[in-house]
Amino acid sequence: MTVQFTRNVDRRRFLQMAGAAGASGLLPLPGSIRRALAADAAPLASAVIAGKSDKMIVHNAKLGVMETPLDLLRDHPFTPKEILYNRLHFPIDLNGGWVATTAPASTETTRDWTILVSGLVQRPKTIKVSDLAKMDQVKRISVMQCAGNGRSYYWAKGKTAGSGWKHGGMGNLTWEGVPLMPLLKSLELGPDPSVTFLSANGKDVPPVVGGADLIKSYHLAAPQLQNAILALKMNGEPIPTVHGGPVRLIIPGFYGNMNIKWLTDLMLMDRENPSALMQKTYRMPFEPVEPGKFTTQDMTQQNTVPTYGFAIMSVVFAPLAGETVKAGNVDLKGVAWNDGVVPVTEVRVSVDQGRSWIAAEIDSSDGPTAWQHWQTRVALSAGAHEVWVRATDAWGRSQPMDGLTTWNPGGWDWHGVDRVAFQVA
Amino acid sequence: MLAAAAIAWLSGPAAAEAAGITLPPGPGANLVYARCQTCHDLQYIVDAKGLLPAQWKSTLAGMKDYGLTISPADEATILAYLTTYLGPNPPPAAASSPASGATRMAGAATSGRHVFEENCSGCHGPEGAGQAGIYPALAGNADLAKDAGLPARVVLFGLTGPIEAGGASYTGTMPPFGHLGDADIAAVVNYVRSAWGNAAGAGSVDAKAIAALRAHPLTSSDVHKYRAALLSPPPR
Numbered sequence: 001m002t003v004q005f006t007r008n009v010d011r012r013r014f015l016q017m018a019g020a021a022g023a024s025g026l027l028p029l030p031g032s033i034r035r036a037l038a039a040d041a042a043p044l045a046s047a048v049i050a051g052k053s054d055k056m057i058v059h060n061a062k063l064g065v066m067e068t069p070l071d072l073l074r075d076h077p078f079t080p081k082e083i084l085y086n087r088l089h090f091p092i093d094l095n096g097g098w099v100a101t102t103a104p105a106s107t108e109t110t111r112d113w114t115i116l117v118s119g120l121v122q123r124p125k126t127i128k129v130s131d132l133a134k135m136d137q138v139k140r141i142s143v144m145q146c147a148g149n150g151r152s153y154y155w156a157k158g159k160t161a162g163s164g165w166k167h168g169g170m171g172n173l174t175w176e177g178v179p180l181m182p183l184l185k186s187l188e189l190g191p192d193p194s195v196t197f198l199s200a201n202g203k204d205v206p207p208v209v210g211g212a213d214l215i216k217s218y219h220l221a222a223p224q225l226q227n228a229i230l231a232l233k234m235n236g237e238p239i240p241t242v243h244g245g246p247v248r249l250i251i252p253g254f255y256g257n258m259n260i261k262w263l264t265d266l267m268l269m270d271r272e273n274p275s276a277l278m279q280k281t282y283r284m285p286f287e288p289v290e291p292g293k294f295t296t297q298d299m300t301q302q303n304t305v306p307t308y309g310f311a312i313m314s315v316v317f318a319p320l321a322g323e324t325v326k327a328g329n330v331d332l333k334g335v336a337w338n339d340g341v342v343p344v345t346e347v348r349v350s351v352d353q354g355r356s357w358i359a360a361e362i363d364s365s366d367g368p369t370a371w372q373h374w375q376t377r378v379a380l381s382a383g384a385h386e387v388w389v390r391a392t393d394a395w396g397r398s399q400p401m402d403g404l405t406t407w408n409p410g411g412w413d414w415h416g417v418d419r420v421a422f423q424v425a
Numbered sequence: 426m427l428a429a430a431a432i433a434w435l436s437g438p439a440a441a442e443a444a445g446i447t448l449p450p451g452p453g454a455n456l457v458y459a460r461c462q463t464c465h466d467l468q469y470i471v472d473a474k475g476l477l478p479a480q481w482k483s484t485l486a487g488m489k490d491y492g493l494t495i496s497p498a499d500e501a502t503i504l505a506y507l508t509t510y511l512g513p514n515p516p517p518a519a520a521s522s523p524a525s526g527a528t529r530m531a532g533a534a535t536s537g538r539h540v541f542e543e544n545c546s547g548c549h550g551p552e553g554a555g556q557a558g559i560y561p562a563l564a565g566n567a568d569l570a571k572d573a574g575l576p577a578r579v580v581l582f583g584l585t586g587p588i589e590a591g592g593a594s595y596t597g598t599m600p601p602f603g604h605l606g607d608a609d610i611a612a613v614v615n616y617v618r619s620a621w622g623n624a625a626g627a628g629s630v631d632a633k634a635i636a637a638l639r640a641h642p643l644t645s646s647d648v649h650k651y652r653a654a655l656l657s658p659p660p661r
Contacts, residue, residue, distance in 0.1 A: 027572045061466055091465075158477075159477075159480070207492075207585075208492040209492075210492055212492060292480060295479055
């Protein structure tokens with residue numbers, strides 16, 4: 001409706017100005033467009049996604065890829081929509097750019113939205129979002145993180161394709177919605193005994209005919225699915241459109257691309273979806289690989305596994321790299337997180353390049369899939385210092401001391417021990 | 426009301442597309458500009474500078490998996506460009522490398538037909554017939570006659586569907602071709618407006634007119650709105 005209104009206003013203005021055609025024989029632009037193009041050509045986040053803070057670091061405007069500087073990220077226990085990282089898989093201007101905003105979907109869009117549940121089942125069903133909203137809602141507090149978060153640190157060993165994320169491709173969020181697995185059961189779909197995978201697809205479509213769609217498949221035995229919800233709210237509000245509203249599949253502990261936005265299809269299948277965005281990317285090799293010796297084209301279901309759950313990780317929020325703090329007792333703080341299967345049980349900190357380690361206090365009051373806030377206090381004298389942090393989970397899984405050991409051609413899964421250099425004065 | 430409209434224009438997504446990331450000049454760069462911006466902007470390519478040849482080869486193969494359709498010859502040209510100019514050992518940039526715009530300006534006008542065949546025929550067809558539902562026909566396309574500024578801006582800044590043309594709808598994405606020189610763009614605009622029996626309407630454009638349009642970059646969303654404003658029937 002707005003579009004129609006805009007068009008007519010500008011048509012009028014356009015006709016007014018048309019009489020002033022220049023010697024070139026070209027008609028002038030409507031005045032309002034002329035204002036738009038006077039905007040700075042630098043990729044400002046708010047020009048890419050309406051409602052985003054211009055402090056965001058834009059990695060790819062056409063795909064709406066942006067990350068959060070850590071000095072913003074650390075200020076909020078729950079990451080506000082204005083500064084939450086984003087990554088789309090198809091151009092943000094497709095179909096009128098309807099997703100390019102942090103505003104929620106319109107009432108009409110939400111009312112009319114349906115999810116088709118089908119696949120190898122006897123009775124496919126359609127679910128209305130408006131019906132989901134009437135069901136009992138549960139809350140999940142979980143980390144959302146891009147599988148490429150930290151990719152730029154791999155580049156010390158060898159370049160990879162993809163955006164140069166630092167640590168800001170993540171956030172801590174609350175989600176509210178309807179539990180997935182009980183819902184599937186209640187639909188009485190009559191699944192075939194061969195069903196082993198759930199696949200999910202959203203409303204976004206590739207920009208070229210025959211292009212790969214973003215369809216993700218999860219083994220039904222994955223423990224994280226027991227915690228999954230069809231989410232309608234993020235941080236207490238209807239989900240911002242760019243982050244998947246009106247309905248997004250949220251699987252706490254799984255990397256961002258697995259949490260399908262604008263959910264339209266759930267399919268019970270006997271295998272992973274063949275989409276190239278499932279089979280040719282977002283996969284980690286089982287064995288260590290070297291740059292140029294193993295490429296994304298060498299990836300198969302036999303030698304790689306999809307990037308499902310987060311690799312256990314911790315980062316330093318204070319001090320940040322390059323900051324100067326006062327000599328004496330220095331507070332060291334940050335967050336840790338894990339894959340949604342078992343909790344982080346230990347966070348250790350070193351201020352002497354790993355020769356000795358101090359156990360940090362862990363605040364896990366938001367639950368095991370949320371940020372685990374760690375902190376400790378260390379006496380430091382004036383000079384240059386470095387803090388290292390390393391998390392370990394209940395199964396004894398930890399972070400590699402040298403993150404480069406998991407170098408891989410897509411640059412996924414960075415979870416090396418975070419090392420932050422700062423000054424004490 | 427006008428203010429509301431202006432805000433609507435300003436809030437168009439991806440204003441940064443107009444930022445115009447520049448590739449190192451070299452043979453094949455034009456194909457990268459033409460083929461790679463349908464799905465992502467050039468930042469991805471610039472960020473991947475330093476990939477080993479096997480990695481570039483794999484990356485380009487991956488793009489075909491994701492939907493890129495390309496002739497073997499064009500693929501080889503793009504791969505040679507990427508591995509040479511964005512590989513681990515790129516040739517040193519030419520001393521006093523002229524701004525690409527200057528290079529473009531200096532070139533004598535190529536024939537419009539030649540520019541069309543090299544850059545446009547892949548999607549719009551050698552005879553301008555387009556592809557149903559995706560890329561509109563240029564032959565017999567009456568919209569071209571209304572204002573040369575329309576095809577000129579579409580070529581310079583790109584256009585993403587859906588659009589209506591000749592009573593049919595098209596959903597394709599046209600990347601910006603602003604890397605082409607002003608004279609070449611003027612030539613191809615004049616060509617498509619007069620070829621295949623098209624009636625060019627009000628006059629032809631020259632390089633100077635293209636340069637004037639280039640000086641005020643638009644986003645593809647702005648072009649979409651401008652096109653709608655130009656072509657929509659006047660309000661009653």
